[in-house]
Amino acid sequence: xxxxxxxxxxxxxxxxxxxxxxxxxxxxxxxxxxxxxxxxxxxxxxxxxxxxxxxxxxxxxxxxxxxxxxxxxxxxxxxxxxxxxxxxxxxxxxxxxxxxxxxxxxxxxxxxxxxxxxxxxxxxxxxxxxxxxxxxxxxxxxxxxxxxxxxxxxxxxxxxxxxxxxxxxxxxxxxxxxxxxxxxxxxxxxxxxxxxxxxxxxxxxxxxxxxxxxxxxxxxxxxxxxxxxxxxxxxxxxxxxxxxxxxxxxxxxxxxxxxxxxxxxxxxxxxxxxxxxxxxxxxxxxxxxxxxxxxxxxxxxxxxxxxxxxxxxxxxxxxxxxxxxxxxxxxxxxxxxxxxxxxxxxxxxxxxxxxxxxxxxxxxxxxxxxxxxxxxxxxxxxxxxxxxxxxxxxxxxxxxxxxxxxxxxxxxxxxxxxxxxxxxxxxxxxxxxxxxxxxxxxxxxxxxxxxxxxxxxxxxxxxxxxxxxxxxxxxxxxxxxxxxxxxxxxxxxxxxxxxxxxxxxxxxxxxxxxxxxxxxxxxxxxxxxxxxxxxxxxxxxxxxxxxxxxxxxxxxxxxxxxxxxxxxxxxxxxxxxxxxxxxxxxxxxxxxxxxxxxxxxxxxxxxxxxxxxxxxxxxxxxxxxxxxx
Amino acid sequence: xxxxxxxxxxxxxxxxxxxxxxxxxxxxxxxxxxxxxxxxxxxxxxxxxxxxxxxxxxxxxxxxxxxxxxxxxxxxxxxxxxxxxxxxxxxxxxxxxxxxxxxxxxxxxxxxxxxxxxxxxxxxxxxxxxxxxxxxxxxxxxxxxxxxxxxxxxxxxxx
Numbered sequence: 042x043x044x045x046x047x048x049x050x051x052x053x054x055x056x057x058x059x060x061x062x063x064x065x066x067x068x069x070x071x072x073x074x075x076x077x078x079x080x081x082x083x084x085x086x087x088x089x090x091x092x093x094x095x096x097x098x099x100x101x102x103x104x105x106x107x108x109x110x111x112x113x114x115x116x117x118x119x120x121x122x123x124x125x126x127x128x129x130x131x132x133x134x135x136x137x138x139x140x141x142x143x144x145x146x147x148x149x150x151x152x153x154x155x156x157x158x159x160x161x162x163x164x165x166x167x168x169x170x171x172x173x174x175x176x177x178x179x180x181x182x183x184x185x186x187x188x189x190x191x192x193x194x195x196x197x198x199x200x201x202x203x204x205x206x207x208x209x210x211x212x213x214x215x216x217x218x219x220x221x222x223x224x225x226x227x228x229x230x231x232x233x234x235x236x237x238x239x240x241x242x243x244x245x246x247x248x249x250x251x252x253x254x255x256x257x258x259x260x261x262x263x264x265x266x267x268x269x270x271x272x273x274x275x276x277x278x279x280x281x282x283x284x285x286x287x288x289x290x291x292x293x294x295x296x297x298x299x300x301x302x303x304x305x306x307x308x309x310x311x312x313x314x315x316x317x318x319x320x321x322x323x324x325x326x327x328x329x330x331x332x333x334x335x336x337x338x339x340x341x342x343x344x345x346x347x348x349x350x351x352x353x354x355x356x357x358x359x360x361x362x363x364x365x366x367x368x369x370x371x372x373x374x375x376x377x378x379x380x381x382x383x384x385x386x387x388x389x390x391x392x393x394x395x396x397x398x399x400x401x402x403x404x405x406x407x408x409x410x411x412x413x414x415x416x417x418x419x420x421x422x423x424x425x426x427x428x429x430x431x432x433x434x435x436x437x438x439x440x441x442x443x444x445x446x447x448x449x450x451x452x453x454x455x456x457x458x459x460x461x462x463x464x465x466x467x468x469x470x471x472x473x474x475x476x477x478x479x480x481x482x483x484x485x486x487x488x489x490x491x492x493x494x495x496x497x498x499x500x501x502x503x504x505x506x507x508x509x510x511x512x513x514x515x516x517x518x519x520x521x522x523x524x525x526x527x528x529x530x531x532x533x534x535x536x537x538x539x540x541x542x543x544x545x546x547x548x549x550x551x552x553x554x555x556x557x558x559x560x561x562x563x564x565x566x567x568x569x570x571x572x573x574x575x576x577x578x579x580x581x582x583x584x585x586x587x588x589x590x591x592x593x594x595x596x597x598x599x600x601x602x603x604x605x606x607x608x609x610x611x612x613x614x615x616x617x618x619x620x621x622x623x624x625x626x627x628x629x630x631x632x633x634x635x636x637x638x639x640x641x642x643x644x645x646x647x648x649x650x651x652x653x654x655x656x657x658x659x660x661x662x663x664x665x666x667x668x669x670x
Numbered sequence: 671x672x673x674x675x676x677x678x679x680x681x682x683x684x685x686x687x688x689x690x691x692x693x694x695x696x697x698x699x700x701x702x703x704x705x706x707x708x709x710x711x712x713x714x715x716x717x718x719x720x721x722x723x724x725x726x727x728x729x730x731x732x733x734x735x736x737x738x739x740x741x742x743x744x745x746x747x748x749x750x751x752x753x754x755x756x757x758x759x760x761x762x763x764x765x766x767x768x769x770x771x772x773x774x775x776x777x778x779x780x781x782x783x784x785x786x787x788x789x790x791x792x793x794x795x796x797x798x799x800x801x802x803x804x805x806x807x808x809x810x811x812x813x814x815x816x817x818x819x820x821x822x823x824x825x826x827x828x829x
Contacts, residue, residue, distance in 0.1 A: 185829075208795065208829050379829070402795065402829050570829070572796035573766040578674060580759055588674060593796035595829065600798075608674050616676060619765035623750040626769055627825065 069223060070160040070230050074168070077156055078218040080198045082149030085217070090142065097138075158216055160227070162234060165205055167214055179207050179214045181235040182633055185403040186358075186373045187228045191221065193366040203227060206403035208595070213403060228372060232357040235374065237633030284351035285430040286423055292394070293350075296422035297343045299388035306336060347421040354434045356635070361419065376631025377401065378435050379570040379594040380601050381419070383428055383516060384562035395428045395516070396420060399435070400597030417598045429512055436565060438550045515546070515553050515563040525555055526614070531585055532605040545590070545603050545614055550625060552592060552618055554603045566592045566601045568618075568625035576615040578608065590614050673761060681744035681755065688743075688805025691781040692736045700729025745803050750825070752792070752818070754801055764801050769825035770794045774815050778808075790815060795829050 069075055078084075124130075148171075156169040166178040188204040195201060200218035207213060219227065309329055316325045348365040358374035379400040389395070397420035420431045432439075514523025519541040521527065527544035528536055536543050539558035546553045552571075554564040575591040582588055582604075588611035589604035606614070630636065704725040710718040735758070743756040751767040775791040782789060782804075788811035792801040806814060 377829075572770050572794040573764055573799040573801070575765075575798070576674075576763040577757075578761040583761065591798065593794065593798040595795050596797050612674055612676065615763060615765070619751060619753075619767075623767045623769070626767060 069227055070234075072159060072161045074157040074159045077153065077158070077216060078198075078200045078220055079153070080200055081156070081218045082146065082153045084192075084195050084198060084200060085149055085152075090145070093138070093141070160231065160234075165214055165231065167216065177214055179205060179212075181231060182237070183207055184231065184235045184374065185377050185401060186371055187231060188369065188371040189224050189228060190370075191364075191368045196221075196366075196368070201225075205231065206401070208402035210404050229357075232372065232374065235633075236357055237636030284353050285434065286350070286352050286420065286427045288347065288350045288422060290348070292392075292422055293347055294344055295392070296389065296394055296396075297340055299386070299392075300343075301386050301388075302336075302339070304388065306333075347418075350421060352420065352431055352434065358634070359434045363421075373401070373435075374631070375437075375634045376567075376569065376629065378567070379597065380567070380592075380599045381432070381435060381565040382562055382599045383432075383512075383565070384557075384560065385516075387559055389422075390561075393424050394422050395425065396422060397428060397431055398598050400594055400599045402595045404596070425513065425516065428516070432512060432565070436551060436567060439548055439565070439567070511548065511553075512563075515555050516561065518542075518555075519558070525553075526606070526610050528587070528605045529607045532587055532607075534585070535587070535605045540605065543603065543605060545606070547614075547617060547621070552601075554592075554601060556603060564599060564601050566594060568622050569629035569631070570594055571618065571622040571626075574615055574619045574622065576611055578611075582608075588612070590618070592618065674763075675755075676753065676763070681746050683741065684743050684745075684803065684805040685785075685787055685807055686737075686740065687785045688782075688787060689737050689740050690785060691779060691787070691805070692740060693733050694781050696729060696732050696736065700725060700732070704729065740805065743804065747817075752801070754803065764799065766792055766794060766799060766801050767825070768818065768821040770799075771818060771822040774818055774822075776811055776815055788812075792818075 151171050152169070155171050155174075156167070158165065158167045160166075163182070164178050164180055166176065168174065168176050184205055185208055186206040188206060190202040190204065191200075192202070195218055198218075199221045201221045201224035202215065202217040203219055203224045204216075205214040216224075216227075309332075313326050313329060317323060345365050347363055349368075350361075350363040352359060352361050354360075355372065358372055358377065360370065360372045362368065362370040379402060382398045383395050384398070385395050396418065398417050399419045401417070419435065420427060423431065511523060515525075518525070519527075523546065525544035525546045527542065528540045530540070532543070533540040539556065542555055542558045542561075544555050546555070548565075550569070551565050551567045554566070556562050556564070571592050571594060573593045575593060576588055577591070578588040586608050587605050588608040589602060590606065590611050592601040594601055704722050707718075707722045707725060710721060738758055739756075742758050743754075745752060745754045748765075751765045752771075754762075754764045754766075756762050771792050772795060773793045775789075775793065777789040777791060778787070779789070786808050787805050788808050789802060789804040790806055790811055792799070792803075794801075803814075
């Protein structure tokens with residue numbers, strides 16, 4: 042039992058609630074080796090069986106057609122199925138298939154036997170492989186995210202795949218498959234241990250689920266499966282954090298139809314018409330026919346992948362879920378998002394829709410490019426309000442009330458003499474110098490908590506409207522609006538339409554890069570995540586006294602680069618960002634994001650969810666809808 | 671026209687001997703590519719031979735610029751980060767905070783080793799960082815590496 046945290050529980054539980062982890066999780070995380078869900082070989086082998094069945098059916102196709110369409114029946118020449126029937130080999134073939142399946146089952150069963158995992162206070166470790174044994178151990182405080190996938194077959198069995206993302210290529214620790222409910226619990230427990238929180242987790246009711254098979258009987262099991270299937274991808278106790286964004290199905294379909302891909306198709310159609318008109322030949326039409334046939338499925342898969350999208354803030358970071366039949370549910374702890382891009386394809390502009398993508402440190406296997414792509418999209422489509430609500434979740438220290446609260450808390454702590462270092466926190470990731478000044482008199486008279494709470498509320502509203510302006514400015518503004526430094530006029534040769542828009546701005550704890558007049562985008566790089574800063578100037582840029590600045594972050598779909606800046610602006614930007622990135626990285630405590638709650642007070646500002654005085658799940662907390670337009 | 675520079679620049683250059691490995695590298699590459707075009711000589715048109723000539727000339731011109739390029743590679747250890755500057759045609763500045771260095775490589779090619787030099791390569795979590803200080807005298811490189819590892823250790827941050 043690990044009722045208390047690794048440090049021995051020097052802080053009392055927040056709410057007098059269940060002090061023990063749900064029995065099943067406690068069993069899974071007791072540091073001993075455990076096996077995975079017993080249906081695992083079936084779920085993994087099921088795919089092989091389906092493929093086998095597909096081959097058989099494919100070969101029998103002509104035979105089956107022949108049975109229904111009289112007169113078409115051949116003598117079995119060139120048709121393996123007919124050949125088999127014709128030569129009396131059916132029995133042997135069937136025996137062969139049965140033997141093959143038995144062998145497969147045996148192999149998968151063996152691999153299940155050999156596949157074990159354990160979760161200790163600091164690490165998660167997986168052993169697998171029969172002939173070639175693998176042992177992978179990952180440190181929990183290096184967790185980049187936890188992903189729970191429920192493919193449709195696995196959902197039927199009430200199983201789920203838990204993937205613990207680590208930084209690097211194919212560096213994930215995969216637990217496939219687990220019982221659906223225990224996957225949710227395990228995620229919560231792993232995140233709790235990773236967060237460095239020195240107290241019991243009291244999120245969710247706990248221990249109300251996990252009815253064993255024996256208890257419910259067959260009907261009970263069916264009922265439970267049905268309930269699980271009908272619920273969102275989440276487990277029972279994961280429901281409370283409601284999604285801050287609802288993606289309307291019509292809007293989703295519209296966004297997919299109006300994507301850049303459609304532009305490409307239109308261009309292709311025009312090309313075909315022109316070529317037919319000019320040459321009278323149809324070769325281009327035939328050349329493009331296969332591609333045309335695949336567009337339909339492409340659109341459908343794009344839509345279904347993003348159906349039932351949800352995003353919500355939990356104490357352990359942002360939780361993103363999507364998928365209709367096969368569901369995916371990913372939790373990204375604070376500080377695991379390396380850059381954010383808000384972009385608008387050309388055709389979305391009349392509707393005011395935006396998309397948000399992110400760079401993450403974890404990358405799945407090289408062959409899994411599609412999953413990669415979808416994992417990088419944080420918001421498939423949304424309007425400006427949606428964008429702001431999502432950014433509030435992923436960049437709390439920049440946008441929204443989290444920043445204002447942290448500043449006020451820092452001011453209050455300084456005034457009451459609780460922490461002399463709290464002032465330094467203001468200079469860190471969250472501190473906007475002007476705001477700290479404003480909050481100082483507040484803190485002096487804020488002896489009564491009620492006054493302070495009121496001030497926090499007002500400041501939060503103030504800050505929310507301020508950041509709303511900031512984001513709105515960044516999305517659509519041009520020129521110096523919103524405090525951006527833009528390209529000089531002479532850069533118009535290089536940025537025909539966007540030179541007035543192409544620019545950068547330093548914000549508290551982040552850098553904003555505003556680009557593109559036709560394909561608008563805003564790239565936001567949190568300063569603590571900047572790996573290094575580069576400036577370069579090629580011969581052409583040098584002649585024009587321009588330069589480009591590149592903020593290096595982990596690899597992903599976003600390249601945080603802004604070109605065609607005045608060379609002195611660029612140099613100032615380079616120098617300031619290099620300096621601020623160092624300071625921000627040193628002040629950053631998201632590595633153990635909840636250790637701040639009981640650690641030194643100066644750290645509280647770096648924690649996006651100041652859990653010591655505000656519960657992010659509290660519906661009265663202004664976070665989800667504070668200052669909505 | 672003055673090149674762009676940071677204000678408080680007290681740059682450290684690399685060893686001028688690093689010219690040789692660069693020259694050898696360019697010569698070998700250029701001449702190999704030029705040699706690969708020799709079969710073109712057997713085509714009818716004599717103009718094909720100009721391709722080989724052009725490649726040889728390009729190689730020699732590149733080699734002539736190597737000393738300036740090597741002189742342009744400079745670095746400085748600032749309080750919190752390593753600043754690197756290189757390039758004459760394409761000027762490039764990179765600032766890598768010490769806490770962001772994930773590992774430091776010391777590479778020695780055959781020519782570099784013969785001259786008693788080392789190449790230092792810094793790796794961060796971002797592939798784009800790609801920071802290399804070539805041509806540092808061997809003893810100095812090891813000292814620099816140890817010092818930077820120590821600095822990185824004391825300022826270690828997450829990703």
